[in-house]
Amino acid sequence: MKERQVAVVDIGSNTVRLVIYRITELNDFHELQNVKLPAQLYQYLEADAISVRPGSSN
Numbered sequence: 001m002k003e004r005q006v007a008v009v010d011i012g013s014n015t016v017r018l019v020i021y022r023i024t025e026l027n028d029f030h031e032l033q034n035v036k037l038p039a040q041l042y043q044y045l046e047a048d049a050i051s052v053r054p055g056s057s058n
Contacts, residue, residue, distance in 0.1 A: 006021050012041075015037060016037050017034070
């Protein structure tokens with residue numbers, strides 16, 4: 001098997017993270033990039049956790 005790259009995306013209520021790994025022929029993982037951005041999705045929710053963002057279907 002040759003080397004390949006995989007990505008993991010973690011979407012949370014406060015941040016969105018993207019991590020890209022290179023996987024070697026020996027199945028070793030090497031982190032190539034790790035990006036974390038603030039999302040702060042909680043500010044678009046009402047107390048009952050329903051989205052109030054403009055343009056949403058609610």
